[in-house]
Amino acid sequence: MRTRSTPTLGTAALAAALIAAPLPAIAAEADAATGTLTVTRFDDRYADGLYDPSKTAPSGDVDRKNESAPRVLAADGTWRDASANGDGDFVFEGLPLGETEVHFLFPNSPGGEVFFDATDAASAADIEQLPVGSFLGSPTGVASVTVDSDGESLLVGMSALRLVADVQFADGEPASGLATVELGSGDSWYPATEYDFQPGTYESFWQYGYIRHLPGDLGVRVTPPAGFRVASVTAADVNELTVTERDGAWYFPSSEVLNYFWNPTFTVTLEELPDTTRPTATLVSPSTAGPFSALDIRVDATDDRGLNRIVANIYRDGVLVKSTQSAVGGATSGTHTAAVVLPDGAYTVRYNAQDLAGNISRTGSFSVTVDATAPTVTVKDGVSFTRGADGTYDLVSFKLYDAGKIDRVELNGVAKNLTNNAWSDVNFVKPGTFRAVAGENTLVVYDVAGNARTVTFTLN
Numbered sequence: 001m002r003t004r005s006t007p008t009l010g011t012a013a014l015a016a017a018l019i020a021a022p023l024p025a026i027a028a029e030a031d032a033a034t035g036t037l038t039v040t041r042f043d044d045r046y047a048d049g050l051y052d053p054s055k056t057a058p059s060g061d062v063d064r065k066n067e068s069a070p071r072v073l074a075a076d077g078t079w080r081d082a083s084a085n086g087d088g089d090f091v092f093e094g095l096p097l098g099e100t101e102v103h104f105l106f107p108n109s110p111g112g113e114v115f116f117d118a119t120d121a122a123s124a125a126d127i128e129q130l131p132v133g134s135f136l137g138s139p140t141g142v143a144s145v146t147v148d149s150d151g152e153s154l155l156v157g158m159s160a161l162r163l164v165a166d167v168q169f170a171d172g173e174p175a176s177g178l179a180t181v182e183l184g185s186g187d188s189w190y191p192a193t194e195y196d197f198q199p200g201t202y203e204s205f206w207q208y209g210y211i212r213h214l215p216g217d218l219g220v221r222v223t224p225p226a227g228f229r230v231a232s233v234t235a236a237d238v239n240e241l242t243v244t245e246r247d248g249a250w251y252f253p254s255s256e257v258l259n260y261f262w263n264p265t266f267t268v269t270l271e272e273l274p275d276t277t278r279p280t281a282t283l284v285s286p287s288t289a290g291p292f293s294a295l296d297i298r299v300d301a302t303d304d305r306g307l308n309r310i311v312a313n314i315y316r317d318g319v320l321v322k323s324t325q326s327a328v329g330g331a332t333s334g335t336h337t338a339a340v341v342l343p344d345g346a347y348t349v350r351y352n353a354q355d356l357a358g359n360i361s362r363t364g365s366f367s368v369t370v371d372a373t374a375p376t377v378t379v380k381d382g383v384s385f386t387r388g389a390d391g392t393y394d395l396v397s398f399k400l401y402d403a404g405k406i407d408r409v410e411l412n413g414v415a416k417n418l419t420n421n422a423w424s425d426v427n428f429v430k431p432g433t434f435r436a437v438a439g440e441n442t443l444v445v446y447d448v449a450g451n452a453r454t455v456t457f458t459l460n
């Protein structure tokens with residue numbers, strides 16, 4: 001809690017004020033028309049921008065007239081002085097007509113308070129902040145009044161409200177380094193800067209220190225970082241304050257603030273925007289239709305926020321025969337692999353990925369063939385093809401068969417590529433042809449899927 005200090009008017013300034021007193025020559029002009037200006041100033045302790053001592057602030061305080069004398073710069077360029085009368089008002093009589101300035105020295109100068117013109121105001125929306133002027137070098141709030149012979153009255157209030165915004169993420173972590181946090185009062189928004197010593201806490205400053213706010217609706221608005229939105233805004237001092245939203249900003253009425261020099265705090269909570277972007281899933285393997293002796297499945301996936309799982313399901317004739325998946329645990333990229341053994345046949349691999357929000361990627365589909373059966377090799381009959389029997393031959397020919405197609409053979413380690421066909425042949429093998437040798441020979445027959453059948457035989 002602070003106490004209000006007296007105006008910072010030093011001895012030298014007082015002396016200067018006396019020297020600047022009205023000049024007798026001007027005051028004595030015989031028929032000059034003059035006017036009277038009555039000034040009332042008040043501390044807006046029930047902070048509604050109006051002078052109404054019948055209303056009580058949460059602290060128990062009420063509006064109170066302030067008897068620190070304003071200084072009047074009359075239309076003739078002279079400074080005028082008046083003491084508070086019995087009602088606590090200042091009556092300046094005999095003022096020359098015309099534009100007149102009324103200066104209010106800051107109790108905690110400069111800028112420790114804000115002055116506002118509440119003359120004829122029906123609500124805080126009608127008050128107007130006084131610009132900063134100067135009385136003998138000291139900053140003042142300065143009101144301008146046109147004095148006429150009917151007399152004028154001026155009602156000026158003083159407030160010292162501060163405003164702070166604590167901005168945090170939903171997990172309570174401070175939202176540090178935000179580009180745009182603004183605190184508002186009157187018709188103004190003030191960019192707020194973050195305290196070095198308190199991350200996530202923002203306040204508005206001007207050349208004289210903290211911005212002091214006009215009574216009325218006190219507001220905050222925040223531009224959340226990309227991917228976030230404002231989840232909630234609350235405000236409190238020692239009590240919870242009533243916050244309402246309009247036009248993307250949040251306000252509470254200053255009349256709820258404990259006292260007119262208090263420092264209420266907004267708490268702005270940011271949350272991540274919902275994840276509406278689905279993952280992408282890519283089939284890395286198989287990359288051809290096969291046939292494969294076994295399926296090596298690999299699906300890679302990515303998501304903007306985090307993956308839950310990657311799935312690859314295998315169908316045969318539209319019926320699910322095998323389901324495989326990997327949990328990813330929230331990483332933004334992941335890989336699912338599965339080695340699947342299946343009966344021979346034609347299959348469809350259907351694959352996708354799901355993110356943590358439940359969005360599912362486009363489901364990909366890929367057709368493959370499984371062939372886990374090795375080729376069959378039979379010795380051909382007929383004397384022109386084969387001479388000999390039971391694994392020992394002068395000449396031998398082989399008939400090769402594979403439903404998934406014969407690809408190639410190796411005879412004694414030497415490869416011979418064959419046109420890929422279900423049926424194929426290796427004919428007229430005898431020592432000296434096709435690397436065949438007298439004695440033991442080894443024939444390995446491969447199908448397209450890589451399955452191999454090995455046959456050993458002896459040539460005479």
Ligand SMILES: [Ca+2]
Pocket residue numbers: 044045046047048049050051052063
């Ligand atoms: Ca008030």
Ligand SMILES: [Ca+2]
Pocket residue numbers: 275276277278279303304305306355357359
């Ligand atoms: Ca997503």
Ligand SMILES: [Ca+2]
Pocket residue numbers: 371372373374375402403404405447449451
């Ligand atoms: Ca086969």
Ligand SMILES: [Ca+2]
Pocket residue numbers: 406407408417418419420
């Ligand atoms: Ca081939």
